Amino acid sequence: MDSTEKEIGIFDAPYRALTIGIILAVTTVAFEGLAITTIAPSLAQKLQGIHLYGWIFSAFLLAQIVGTMITGHRISKRGVFASFVTSILFFVIGIIVAALSVNMMMLIAGRLLQGFGAGAIITCVYFSITAGYPDRLRTKILAMFSSAYILPALVGPYIAGLLAEYISWRFVFWFVLPFIGLAVILTLPAFRNFKTEEVSESKNGRKEGYALLLAVGTGLLLAGLGSITSWKGIVLTVAGILIMILPLRKLLPAGTFRARRGLPATIISRGLFVACYNATESYVVLALTDVKKLAADLAGLIVAAGALSWSAAAWLQSRFDAKDHGTGRNKRITAGIGLMVIGVIAVMFAVSLPEGGIVYAVISQIFTGFGIGLAHPTTGAIALQQANKGEEGEISASLQFTDAFSPGLSIGIGGAFIAISQTMNWGLLTGIMLALSLQLLFVILSLAMSLRIKKGNSAPQA
Secondary structure: OOHHHHOOOOOOOOOHHHHHHHHHHHHHHHHHHHOHHHHHHHHHHHOOOHHHOOHHHHHHHHHHHHHHHHHHHHHHHHOHHHHHHHHHHHHHHHHHHHHOOOOHHHHHHHHHHHHHHHHHHHHHHHHHHHHHOOHHHHHHHHHHHHHHHHHHHHHHHHHHHHHHHHOOOOHHHHOOHHHHHHHHHHHHHHHHHOOOOOOOHHHHHHHHHHHHHHHHHHHHHHHHHHOOOOHHHHHHHHHHHHHHHHHHHHHOOOOOOOOOOOHHHHHHHHHHHHHHHHHHHHHHHHHHHHHOOOOHHHHHHHHHHHHHHHHHHHHHHHHHHHHHOOOOHHHHHHHHHHHHHHHHHHHHHHHHOOOOOHHHHHHHHHHHHHHHHHHHHHHHHHHHHOOOOOOHHHHHHHHHHHHHHHHHHHHHHHHHHHHHHHHOOOOHHHHHHHHHHHHHHHHHHHHHHHOOOOOOOOOOOO
16 A cells, blocks of 8 residues: 555545445434434324324334344345345335324334334444445544534434424425435445455344344333223233343343443443433423423524533543543543433423423533533443453444433333323323433432443453
8 A cells, every 4th residue: 555545535536425425324314313302292292192202212213223233134144235225215215104194103103114224224334334444544434423423413403493393394304315315326336346244143133033022022011101001001011021021131231130340330321321311302302392382493402502512521521531541431420420410300490390491401401411421432431441352343232222222212111101191181291290200210320320330351241
């Protein structure tokens, strides 16, 4: 490799189309995952399905897990080109179904298809980074990959709010189609040339089955909780819990259920605070728009304050980490989760006030965003540090799985509280407060679990 070739970057001619295509694909997926937060209350009301509110998010997140697991296996059998085309088709069909929805069940079906496609697309993108770039450029494209989530988090909710407020909520879905189309045009030529190696099917095949079983079990649990006042709801809830036990034991590190010191405690602490952050964000928007009667775009701006705070804290923790060489990671995790506790309490205070409370809502988003910005990347670093040699990929998969599953479950349970409140005529505010109380419990448990995180060089054995 000569000196000229060494200077080629990810935006130079050999990689330009693939790089831009990857950024567009990730940004589009992130927008559909994040922007829906702002318009979800309006969707639920207009489609007469407020009792199914949590499913708008849970359907996407749970299907994303299945899409990730299945596509990771399919790439080795069918190649990344065919897998990416299939992923895009699922995602686009999901967008069209959601945009044309005439009732809540149709919207949820669209979100399921979107979530499956989103998980599959991101899996293909990860493969393309390995296959399409030399090692010296991978850290740069991975940095751009991460940055592609920042813009949707900052402006996505506000743009979605504007579209819903002044045009129609359906345009939040139609809006992304040109961008995903351009991403396909730019990436497919490179994807066509990528080669894959056949891998053993047994382990990956089992993971596919466990992911599907977990999605079914979680769906039954959430459906049962939403109608827990009837015998049918009780049966569904119990059946869902029983079905979930085995796949969770297989998909999470050994000792996670017992919160064993080290990696298991790291995973469970992270799962709890990620669940809290995403669910709190979802239900504070519902409170702001349907209880406080704020416009959707203003609610989107308040949510964006949390994303901006997250970005600032993530940058700050990287500076701290470089300065103390990682010795202060445990303290930063505990401090970050502690800030999230304060943020959730501020959210509940803002929502419960009979009038106003907007300032407290903004403050709450800043605290929760800054807290997770400190804790999220740091738990990832500690988890990878605790991995045995050769286990880094498996630990990364556990982190991604936790980040998708825990908020899907948490938001779904919160949605069940709202459904129960509707059934019992307690009012929407009561349902929201119950959902937020659950998030406060989760983040307090996360704080307790964070004290069991022990910095070490090896992962605990099963």
